[in-house]
Amino acid sequence: MNRRVFFLIPLVVFLILTGYFAVGLTKDPKRLPSMLEGKPVPDFDLKPIKGRDNKGFASTDLKGSVALVNIFGSWCVACRAEHPFLMDLKESGAVTIHGIDWREEDPDAGAAWLKKHGDPYALVGDDPKSRAAIAFGVTGAPETFLVDAKGVIRHKIVGPLDKKIWENTVKPMIERLRKVGAS
Amino acid sequence: MTAELGHFALILALFMSILQSTVPLVGAQRRHCSWIALAQPTAILQFLLVALAFGCLVHVYLISDFSVVNVVSNSHTDKPLIYKISGVWGNHEGSLLLWVLILSMFGAAVAVFGGNLPPTLKARVLAVQAMVAVGFYLFMLFTSNPFERIFPPPLNGQGLNPLLQDPGLAFHPPMLYLGYVGFSMAFSFAIAALIEGRVDAAWARWVRPWTLAAWCFLTAGIALGSWWAYYELGWGGWWFWDPVENASFMPWLAGTALLHSATVAEKRDTLKGWTVLLAIITFSLSLLGTFLVRSGVLTSVHAFATDPTRGVFILVLLIIVIGGSLALYAWRGPQLTSTGLFQPVSREGALLFNNLVMTTAAAAVLLGTLYPLLLDALGGGKVSVGAPFFNAVFIPLMIPMIVAMAIGPFLHWKRSDVTPALLRLRLAFGAALLTGLLAFIAHQDGPVLGAIALALGVWLALGAVTELASRIRLFQIPLGDALRRVTRLPRASWGMTLGHLGLAVSIIGMAGAGAWTVESIQVMKPGDRVMISGYEFTFDGAKDSTGPNYSVVAGNFTVRRNGEHVTNLAAEKRIYAVSKQPTTEAAIHTTLAGDLYAVIGDPEGANGAYVTRLYFNPLVVWMWIGTLIMVFGGAISLTDRRHRVGAPKRSRADAAVQGA
Numbered sequence: 103m104n105r106r107v108f109f110l111i112p113l114v115v116f117l118i119l120t121g122y123f124a125v126g127l128t129k130d131p132k133r134l135p136s137m138l139e140g141k142p143v144p145d146f147d148l149k150p151i152k153g154r155d156n157k158g159f160a161s162t163d164l165k166g167s168v169a170l171v172n173i174f175g176s177w178c179v180a181c182r183a184e185h186p187f188l189m190d191l192k193e194s195g196a197v198t199i200h201g202i203d204w205r206e207e208d209p210d211a212g213a214a215w216l217k218k219h220g221d222p223y224a225l226v227g228d229d230p231k232s233r234a235a236i237a238f239g240v241t242g243a244p245e246t247f248l249v250d251a252k253g254v255i256r257h258k259i260v261g262p263l264d265k266k267i268w269e270n271t272v273k274p275m276i277e278r279l280r281k282v283g284a285s
Numbered sequence: 286m287t288a289e290l291g292h293f294a295l296i297l298a299l300f301m302s303i304l305q306s307t308v309p310l311v312g313a314q315r316r317h318c319s320w321i322a323l324a325q326p327t328a329i330l331q332f333l334l335v336a337l338a339f340g341c342l343v344h345v346y347l348i349s350d351f352s353v354v355n356v357v358s359n360s361h362t363d364k365p366l367i368y369k370i371s372g373v374w375g376n377h378e379g380s381l382l383l384w385v386l387i388l389s390m391f392g393a394a395v396a397v398f399g400g401n402l403p404p405t406l407k408a409r410v411l412a413v414q415a416m417v418a419v420g421f422y423l424f425m426l427f428t429s430n431p432f433e434r435i436f437p438p439p440l441n442g443q444g445l446n447p448l449l450q451d452p453g454l455a456f457h458p459p460m461l462y463l464g465y466v467g468f469s470m471a472f473s474f475a476i477a478a479l480i481e482g483r484v485d486a487a488w489a490r491w492v493r494p495w496t497l498a499a500w501c502f503l504t505a506g507i508a509l510g511s512w513w514a515y516y517e518l519g520w521g522g523w524w525f526w527d528p529v530e531n532a533s534f535m536p537w538l539a540g541t542a543l544l545h546s547a548t549v550a551e552k553r554d555t556l557k558g559w560t561v562l563l564a565i566i567t568f569s570l571s572l573l574g575t576f577l578v579r580s581g582v583l584t585s586v587h588a589f590a591t592d593p594t595r596g597v598f599i600l601v602l603l604i605i606v607i608g609g610s611l612a613l614y615a616w617r618g619p620q621l622t623s624t625g626l627f628q629p630v631s632r633e634g635a636l637l638f639n640n641l642v643m644t645t646a647a648a649a650v651l652l653g654t655l656y657p658l659l660l661d662a663l664g665g666g667k668v669s670v671g672a673p674f675f676n677a678v679f680i681p682l683m684i685p686m687i688v689a690m691a692i693g694p695f696l697h698w699k700r701s702d703v704t705p706a707l708l709r710l711r712l713a714f715g716a717a718l719l720t721g722l723l724a725f726i727a728h729q730d731g732p733v734l735g736a737i738a739l740a741l742g743v744w745l746a747l748g749a750v751t752e753l754a755s756r757i758r759l760f761q762i763p764l765g766d767a768l769r770r771v772t773r774l775p776r777a778s779w780g781m782t783l784g785h786l787g788l789a790v791s792i793i794g795m796a797g798a799g800a801w802t803v804e805s806i807q808v809m810k811p812g813d814r815v816m817i818s819g820y821e822f823t824f825d826g827a828k829d830s831t832g833p834n835y836s837v838v839a840g841n842f843t844v845r846r847n848g849e850h851v852t853n854l855a856a857e858k859r860i861y862a863v864s865k866q867p868t869t870e871a872a873i874h875t876t877l878a879g880d881l882y883a884v885i886g887d888p889e890g891a892n893g894a895y896v897t898r899l900y901f902n903p904l905v906v907w908m909w910i911g912t913l914i915m916v917f918g919g920a921i922s923l924t925d926r927r928h929r930v931g932a933p934k935r936s937r938a939d940a941a942v943q944g945a
Contacts, residue, residue: 110615120600120603
């Protein structure tokens with residue numbers, strides 16, 4: 103009898119571990135804290151990109167309404183894949199999108215790219231030396247930040263933003279933020 | 286078209302493995318010869334089909350077919366050929382395909398070379414092997430299809446993570462997988478033995494070479510990984526206790542225990558239940574490792590969130606494979622009776638001690654790796670467990686183990702006495718003590734642990750050599766006779782000596798690099814000089830140039846010692862064109878006494894000055910030399926005659942024990 107118990111121990115230990123696993127994996131994964139979520143956007147003041155307009159883009163532009171900040175570059179293949187969706191988003195007028203043109207080697211490339219594929223952005227800042235990108239903790243392009251009316255980062259999307267992420271995550275968050283802002 | 290062919294081959298392989306996992310199993314139970322015989326052709330066909338699928342995936346990578354999602358997200362036309370190929374397994378889907386390829390390859394090897402296995406055992410082993418494969422095929426086909434198409438196809442791919450574009454890392458995953466998947470053989474044999482209700486010397490003799498081969502690959506894979514971390518990550522470290530490394534280290538610890546335990550099961554007909562359990566645990570940890578390394582599901586909850594189907598599938602797969610086999614163990618394990626009795630102080634006792642320490646160490650590493658996840662499940666918030674925890678748990682376990690490791694081989698089977706062994710080791714003890722003291726005096730400002738580790742390394746190395754000397758009776762019989770005995774030693778015993786010696790050499794390397802590394806970080810203008818451990822580094826400035834798919838800044842250093850030129854170092858910082866991600870390529874000058882290691886950082890100001898990091902890593906190269914010796918020892922042991930001749934019957938096994 104004792105001998106049987108001894109052979110049961112590994113199974114019992116495993117089942118306990120599995121229980122923890124199951125609970126651990128069902129924890130709300132959206133709560134994975136990004137370093138900057140819930141914090142104000144870092145201070146930045148970027149010059150306009152050559153050949154678009156002369157407004158530029160600074161952290162102070164983010165006060166007043168909910169907006170998306172999209173990190174892109176004409177060299178980035180995934181940004182090209184993401185681009186049509188950003189154009190749709192602009193057409194629908196659901197939210198203002200600002201762009202940070204990251205690590206452009208040729209100063210004309212960003213504007214040329216936007217001319218060719220369409221320009222979904224309200225404001226675009228030029229960031230050839232990664233000043234703003236580093237402050238935002240960007241690891242690659244594209245990345246998109248959801249910023250609320252007070253200029254606080256609410257969410258970060260790594261990789262291309264698409265319809266699925268928009269409908270499931272970003273859109274509900276924007277609606278909630280607007281409701282809170284209005285009340 | 287090629288992608289569809291690969292997809293189709295994969296589906297056929299699934300059906301083949303379903304056939305292989307059911308019919309022979311039933312046949313073995315009911316003694317239907319023709320059903321049993323089906324195991325062999327299905328195993329071989331399954332392998333050929335996966336090989337075809339894998340070939341198709343390699344092909345779409347080679348021609349850069351950007352209508353396949355997998356190629357788009359991991360390749361680029363600019364990429365050198367070797368990285369187009371290594372890109373195949375540099376991602377989740379492709380690495381799973383490599384995994385099943387190796388799994389079915391091992392299965393086919395048993396089918397082809399297992400002629401002298403009892404037919405029912407062979408059928409059951411192959412059936413279990415195929416069950417694991419079924420799980421993987423389903424996982425791939427439903428959640429991670431490497432052949433998925435994209436429309437419209439983009440013009441070019443997104444490129445492979447630049448950190449992975451490195452020869453060391455191109456071959457690291459296949460090595461690791463050969464190790465992980467190799468342990469599936471031990472697992473299949475263990476499950477088959479539980480079904481048969483019998484573990485005998487013949488069984489253990491079959492399990493041992495597979496375990497040994499897997500162990501060699503895993504050792505080489507881990508060494509390759511740490512070497513890569515050393516020269517690529519650019520801060521002179523070689524082991525970080527991160528989940529990915531732990532994932533490969535846990536099966537190594539358990540596999541090492543299995544290797545020793547299987548020896549006892551083979552020679553002394555005891556520790557059988559323990560050996561079977563270790564086989565199950567080792568493969569379970571390998572499975573966990575596969576998912577930790579490639580899918581990122583268990584390391585980061587974020588990855589799980591983006592694709593919950595994969596996570597749930599993996600969890601269910603793990604529960605079925607591990608839980609199922611442990612349940613079988615609880616049910617059938619008690620029937621495995623041992624005949625060999627032994628005293629606590631004996632060869633068996635020493636090997637059991639090794640087993641206990643190794644499994645405890647594996648459990649500690651598992652705890653540290655999963656703790657963040659467990660704590661989160663309890664609502665304790667997010668934490669990360671780092672080197673301090675692992676060092677605090679792991680090192681105290683290893684110290685007594687290495688002390689005992691030199692003594693163990695001197696003990697006799699059944700019952701023994703420690704005193705004669707200790708007397709033979711007095712020379713090793715003296716030398717170890719002296720080395721430790723000298724190291725302590727020379728590095729009084731450094732950690733004491735360094736001196737202790739160095740002493741342990743010397744103790745174990747001399748212990749292994751002393752054991753070899755006493756085995757050939759050096760200085761007891763004429764030298765010529767002793768040397769003749771050297772040539773007649775069984776290769777398995779060379780394996781043990783080299784394995785232990787290799788670990789000793791590695792420990793010496795770890796002691797040096799872990800305790801006495803000298804680091805210096807500064808801004809250097811061209812012409813500036815820095816002294817490190819007696820070496821004078823002169824910064825000669827940095828130059829820009831371009832590689833095949835990256836641009837590069839190379840910082841040049843001239844190193845002199847006492848005014849004499851030692852070497853020139855060119856440390857590179859590369860920026861890859863597609864992802865714009867920078868990587869560092871440290872410049873390393875290796876000597877047996879230590880490595881000179883230089884890294885160049887960002888420019889500082891306009892006068893050509895750069896941030897530089899310079900290191901002297903004493904003895905570090907011995908760490909990898911040691912692992913090479915270990916792998917070489919394993920390979921020698923694999924060529925032992927006893928593995929090639931058929932497993933003897935019970936009575937002959939007893940006779941072999943008397944001779945050993």
